[in-house]
Structures are given as structure tokens and as C-alpha cells.
Amino acid sequence: MKKLMIMLLLITAFGCAKKYTTPAETTAPPEGPVKEEVMREEVLPERGETIMEERVTERVEAPGRETVVESGVPSEEQVKSIFKDVLFDYDKYEIRPDAREGLNAIAAYLGKNKGINIVIEGHCDERGTNEYNLALGEKRAKSAKNYLSSLGVSPDRMIVITFGEEKPVCTDQSESCWQQNRRAHFVIVKSRFPQ
Amino acid sequence: MRMRKRNAKEKEPGGNNGPSFFILAFIFCAVLCARSFADAKIYIDITSPGIRQLPVSLHMPRTPTAREIERIIKSDLEFTGLFSFVDPDIRGAELIADIDVDATGGLTVILSIKDLVENKEVLKKRYTSNSIRPLAHSIANDIYFVATGKKGIFRTKLSYLVSKYAGRKELRLMDWDGQTSVSISSRGLTSSHSWTQNGKYLLYAEERERRWRIYILDIMKYKEMVLFSSAGLNLVGGTSPDDLISFSSSKDGSSEIYVIDIYGKGFKKLTMALGIDVSPVFSPDGKKIAFVSDRGGTPQIYTMDANGMGVRRLTFEGSYNTSPAWSPDGKFISYVGRYNGKNQIFMVKSDGTDVRQLTFSGNNENPSFSPDGLFLAYDSDREGKKGIYIMRMHMEGDQRITPRDINASSPKWSPYLK
Numbered sequence: 001m002k003k004l005m006i007m008l009l010l011i012t013a014f015g016c017a018k019k020y021t022t023p024a025e026t027t028a029p030p031e032g033p034v035k036e037e038v039m040r041e042e043v044l045p046e047r048g049e050t051i052m053e054e055r056v057t058e059r060v061e062a063p064g065r066e067t068v069v070e071s072g073v074p075s076e077e078q079v080k081s082i083f084k085d086v087l088f089d090y091d092k093y094e095i096r097p098d099a100r101e102g103l104n105a106i107a108a109y110l111g112k113n114k115g116i117n118i119v120i121e122g123h124c125d126e127r128g129t130n131e132y133n134l135a136l137g138e139k140r141a142k143s144a145k146n147y148l149s150s151l152g153v154s155p156d157r158m159i160v161i162t163f164g165e166e167k168p169v170c171t172d173q174s175e176s177c178w179q180q181n182r183r184a185h186f187v188i189v190k191s192r193f194p195q
Numbered sequence: 196m197r198m199r200k201r202n203a204k205e206k207e208p209g210g211n212n213g214p215s216f217f218i219l220a221f222i223f224c225a226v227l228c229a230r231s232f233a234d235a236k237i238y239i240d241i242t243s244p245g246i247r248q249l250p251v252s253l254h255m256p257r258t259p260t261a262r263e264i265e266r267i268i269k270s271d272l273e274f275t276g277l278f279s280f281v282d283p284d285i286r287g288a289e290l291i292a293d294i295d296v297d298a299t300g301g302l303t304v305i306l307s308i309k310d311l312v313e314n315k316e317v318l319k320k321r322y323t324s325n326s327i328r329p330l331a332h333s334i335a336n337d338i339y340f341v342a343t344g345k346k347g348i349f350r351t352k353l354s355y356l357v358s359k360y361a362g363r364k365e366l367r368l369m370d371w372d373g374q375t376s377v378s379i380s381s382r383g384l385t386s387s388h389s390w391t392q393n394g395k396y397l398l399y400a401e402e403r404e405r406r407w408r409i410y411i412l413d414i415m416k417y418k419e420m421v422l423f424s425s426a427g428l429n430l431v432g433g434t435s436p437d438d439l440i441s442f443s444s445s446k447d448g449s450s451e452i453y454v455i456d457i458y459g460k461g462f463k464k465l466t467m468a469l470g471i472d473v474s475p476v477f478s479p480d481g482k483k484i485a486f487v488s489d490r491g492g493t494p495q496i497y498t499m500d501a502n503g504m505g506v507r508r509l510t511f512e513g514s515y516n517t518s519p520a521w522s523p524d525g526k527f528i529s530y531v532g533r534y535n536g537k538n539q540i541f542m543v544k545s546d547g548t549d550v551r552q553l554t555f556s557g558n559n560e561n562p563s564f565s566p567d568g569l570f571l572a573y574d575s576d577r578e579g580k581k582g583i584y585i586m587r588m589h590m591e592g593d594q595r596i597t598p599r600d601i602n603a604s605s606p607k608w609s610p611y612l613k
Contacts, residue, residue, distance in 0.1 A: 091493070091515070119405065129517040129531050129538060129560050130605065131387050131430055132487055132494050134407075135443070135450045135471040138428045142448075161405045162428055166384055167362040 082109045083118075085183040086144050091128070093139035095147050103144065106186065107151035119187040120144050122162040123169075125178035130164060137162035144184035236310070236317075238289060238342045239277050241569070246589070248279040249342050252288035260327065261296040264304065267331035268292075270372060271349040272338060275569070276590045290317075292338055301325050306334055308341050317341055328375055348565045352609045353572055354379065354388050354397055355583055358602040366399050371565070371608075373583070373596030379412060380419070387430045387474070388605070391438055394612045396457060398422065398440060400430045409442055411457060422459055432474055435481035435501070443473040443486075452486055452503070465503030474518060477501065478525050478545070485509065485519040485528055485545075496530050498545070509547045520562045521545070529553070529562040529571060540573050540586075553586065561605045572606035 083106060086099045095103065110116060122141030124133040141160035149155050170177035239249045253268060255261040272278040281288040293307040302325060308318040318341050324330040332349040339347035351371045356364045365381035366388055383403035390397060397412045409423040409431045423429055427445035434440055438457045443450050452466040452475045466472045468490045475486040485498045493514040499506040510516040515533035522529065525545060532541045532552075540553040540562050553559075557577025564571055571586045578599065583606045586593040597603040 127533075127538075128515070131474050132471070132517045134386060134428055134430065135445075135473045138445055138450065139471060159405070160427075161402070162407075163362060163384070163402075164386075166364070 079188065082106055083186040083188065085180075085185050086140075087179060088140050088143075088182040088184070090125070090178070090182065091136070093136060093143050095143050100147075103147050104151065107148050107153050110148070110153045110157065115190065117157040117159075117189045119189055120158055120160045121167075121185040121187065122160065122164075123167060123181055123183050123185060124165045125181040126165045126168060126171075126173075127178065128165060130166075133164035134162050135164075137164045140182070140184050237344045241277065241343050241345060241589075246277060248277060249290065250279050250281045250288045251338070251342070252281045252283040252291040254283040254291055254293045256296055258296060258298065260298040260302070261294070263327055264294065264296060264331045264334070267328060267372075268294075268335045268338065271332060271335035271347070274372075274585075274587075274592075274594060275339070276587060276592065277339075277343065290338070290342065292334075294334065302327065302330060304330060304334065306337060308338060328370065332370070345567060346611060348567050348570070348611070350612050351566060352612060353563075353583070353606045354390065354399075354609070355574075355597070355603055355607070356385055356388075356605045358581075358604070366397070366401075367603075368397075369596075371585075371596075380410070386605075387432065388607055389431050389433050389440070390607060390609050391434050391440075391457060392436055392610050393438075394610045398431045398434070400442075409440075422457070423455060430473060432484075432486070433476035435477040436479070437481060439477070439481065439501075441475035441477055441484055441486075443475060452484065454501070463503075465499070466506075476519055476521060478521050479523050480525055483545075485521065487517045487519065496528065496543075498528075507547075509543065509545075510550075511547075512550060516541075518561055520564060522564050523566055523568040529564065531560045531562070540571070559584075563606050563608045565608050566610050570608075572608055574604040574606065 084102050086095065086102060089096065110118070120141040122137030122139065124137050128136065138160060141162060145155065145158045145160050148158060165181070168181045170180045239246060251272070253265055255265045269280060273280070283291060289310070289312055291309050291311055293309065295305040297303040301323060304322045306318065306320045306322065307316055309316050318337060320337060322330050322333060329350065335349040336347035339345070339349070348371060352368055353371060354366060354368050357367055358364050359381070362384055364385045366379040366385045367376050368379050369376040379397060380399060380401060383401045385399055385401045388397060388399035395414060397414055398409060399412070400407060400409050406424065407428045407430070408421050409429050410419050411422040412419045422440070423442065423444070425444055425446035428450060429444045429446070430442060432441040432443060439454045439461070440457060441452065441454050444453055445451070449469055450471050450473050451464060451468070452472050453462065453464050455462045465484070468488060470489040471494070472486055472488045475484045477484055482501055483498050484501055485496055487494050488497050491508065495516050496509040496519045497506055498509050509528065510530065510532070513532050513534060516530055518531040520529045521527070527542050528545055529540060529542045531538050534552065538558040538560050539555065540559045541550055542553055543550045553571070554573070554575065557575050559573055559575045559577070562571050562573045569588055571588055573584055573586065574581050575584050578595070580599060580602045581604045582595045582599065582601070583597045583603050584593050584595050
């Protein structure tokens, strides 16, 4: 009800403003009845396939000793140790040399586990401006995707999404924190992507 | 030239949901009679340097409703810096606004503005409404128009974003003074947004379920449609007088500048660069587009003709300049530049000369001009949480208009609304 009232206010506040003064005009006609079209909290049409996700834990310091999973379901620990964030320099989106080893491990894992697809999220630190950072984050995610693709991972198995500076993992104002936020982050998806 | 300014007093915001009285609609206003403005006397010439303040008296009944109306009118006019208020019992005012308020059954207000020097009535008008705020802002607009010969901005609104939590930003709408805030879209991560120049539509880029789409909302019908959707990042930039929309899309790989009309037709690609091209905004006459590109190695502001030709770099100072916004007369571009490790608002002539820094404390981002060009809205974290501030372009003083406990950012000033 409150929502309806707020919308009524919004509609009418825009719709029924004072008619501006043409001096000859004696009365402005009252506005007609307020049209209402309640905008529902839209429910997106259900896709045929629900995407099942496992969010890989954000920070894993230990390098994955075993990059190749033999068979069956890999343990959560193994997955975490493989899908580490790829970090970037300030205002840059090139893959750094120190990120190659981690990406190689991810490519190898994806080569052995064909049933797994990934979402690559691009992120930035807070220092830039929001819109530019969204574009920068996308470039970072795409750099990671291109690198994995060059190692033989099918592009169909990877989608990229940018969140710019909107989803930081660390909120201190320090270089070490900003470095953690300048990242490509991997989310594992256990089904085909729609489309 | 560095411009100085100070923080003005904070107004008490709030009023997200006023009493039911406010929620009732503003029905209509009627003109009793009005003078012809064509050859009207101008009391304050706002275009001249060294503007004087016009002494004005408001004569109102002493009822709570009338006092509320008076408070809003005074607050509007005072922030322009162009008016001083004189007690109606004391001489000295040049104009007196006699405001008669009848609050029995709806709200009827009769405004009579008299020139006390020439001792004649210059405007008489009746307003009928169920809502105090728009009515009071309309009266302030009329007093302002009588005094300056210019349209007031007191009925304009700002769209802006409120952070709910990481990765979730809601698009909201509020009056220019920060009051009567309402939610527009709260289903995802909203980013860039823009008004069409008739004030009828809001455009916004929002991420929902990992897709960045550009939406268009008919504000009166409250109906939302997808304007543009593709793989990758789509961000709305600005609008032209003939309802073209500039936006960036990475649908072909890298983020490039495009235009489309409000019906989703007339799609045109304007840039071809390998890096990032983003944040395209039309000049007020629709002939040029300013945008951000990293084609020179760092993000800088560029301008080009609206057909994509004649690209020219505008900013050269510093290594990070983004978020361009044209002044309504087209003469200036305000933008965000990184300076001494902080983001600050700058302004430059549209030919690239005469760079001025407008903010100095905290991080200040997302500039947006009022339709008369006399004010600039932006967000700042200078007092902790990000909030929306309004700066006066021709004199000192800026004012926070959003509450301190809300993380508000990215104001976009509406055109004049009727």
C-alpha cells in the first residue's frame, strides 16, 4: 500500500504540475485521473536451466600443489587452491607474468573437468571512478578469458561480467587492500550457459 | 584559477515518506491573473558580476501549513545567494510576496507579488494542490522569475544512486533540495543514468543476473522497458535534444561509443578503438559528444562530432580524467580528475583551455549541472559516507542534500520539469 502511495505521489508530482502562466489563461484544466500502472517486482522468466554455482572462496594463499585432478569430484580444497584470483596492476588490464602460473593451472583443471564452466568476474580498486572502473573490470575479466582461451579452454565455457569497484573483498585504504581488489575472480558453474 | 568554497550548513533531509498529506497528489494550479513578462523589470541581473542581494519580504498567515510553505520558499531562494529576507513589518524590501493560504479541504494559495518601490502589483496567481512541497517550490520559482527574469530550478529533481550493500545500488529520485526521495529501481546494481531532455524518461544501466542492460523508464506511467541489451557491458551516457541516446557497449569486444534513439532504433557505432571508450555525453545542442578513452595510454576526456568524426583530446593534465558533464550553455565541461591521490571535480572550457579545480577535500565525483547552469551537483566522501552536494557556480557555498547515514552518489540533474 505504501508503495502504491509513493508511486501515486511520483506520478502526480510529475504529471500534475502547475500550468505555467500564460497571462490570459484563467484556469488550467485539472489533470485527468491519475493513471496507475503498478510496476511489480519483476520476476524474470525462469530459464530452462538453473545455474548451480559454487562460489570459490575469495583468498587462498597456498599455491595448489596438485593442479591436475585425477578423476571424480575434486575436493573443495583442491578447487579453491586452483581458482585463485588473478591480480592486476593499477589502471591496467594486462595479465602479469606472476599470474600466468595460476591461469595455467586453471586451464589444466578445466581441460580435465569438462563438465565445469566458469564465470570470470572483473573487479577494480575503489580509487577510480565508477563507470570507467566497470569498463576496466571488464577488460580484466576478458584478459583472463583470452589467456585461458589461448591455452585451449573453449570460450563457450567462460562468461565474463564486470563489477568494477562495486564488490570489493577488502575495504581498507591501503595498497595491499587495493591490490586484492584489482582482480579477476572465478565462479564455477556446473551447467551449460543458457543461449 | 582555483575556486574556493566552504561547506554550508546542512539541511535536515529525510521526509522519505511524509505524512499522508504529502502523498496526496498535486492536482492543478490556476492563474488568476499575471502580468505580461515580456517587458518585465529585472530586479537582479544574475549575469552581471558582483551580484547584489534583493531584499524581499514574505507575508504569510501564522498557521503551521503557511509556515512550512514559507520555510521551503525561503530555503529555495536563500540557496541561490540572490535574496535577503526582510521582516514584513520592517521597511527595506523591494518586493513583498503576500501569500494567502487556505488549507481547508485541499490547499489553495494565492500569491501576490508587489513592487514596493513603484507600489504596484507585478504578479498575482492562485495555486491549488494537495501537496505542500511542489506548491511551495512553484511559488519560489515564480518569485525567482519576477526577480531575475529567469526560470527557477526549484521544481527540478535529481536521480541518484544509493548503495544498499556491495554489488547492489538502487536508483532513486528526489527533489533538488533532497526531499521526497522515492525509489525507481532496486533490483540490481545500477550504474550510469540519464534524463531525456523533456524530463519524461529516465535511462539507466543496471546489472541484473549478470547482464548489463540499458533500461528506459516512462516516469509518468512508471513503466520500464529494456532499451539495449547485449553480451558485455552496456552503459548509458547522455541524451540529445532530439532524443538520441549515447551509450557505450562492449558487444563487439572492446567498449565503444554508440547512439540509438529512445525507441531503440537508429543504432550507430561511432568509435573504433581497441581500448576503453566510455561515458559519452552529448553537448546541449546535440552536435558534439564528450567521452572518456584510454587510447592515449591513460583515461582522458575527448570530444568528437555527433557522427563520430573530429575526435580531439580535451584534457592533458594528470593521468586520470573521467566522467564528463557539459554545462547547459555548452561552454564548459566539468569532469573528475585524479589529483594528489584524490578524485576532484574540475571544469574546463569546451575548447580545452582554462582548467579550474572546483573541489579540494575528500574524493569528489560525478558532476552534473542544474538546467540553468548555476549549480553543480556531485558526490563527495569528505564527511565520511558518500553524499550528494550542490555547489553554487558563481559564489561560495555548497550544501549536502542527502542524509549522512545514507551512502548516496551519482546525482543526475533533471531538465526543467513542468
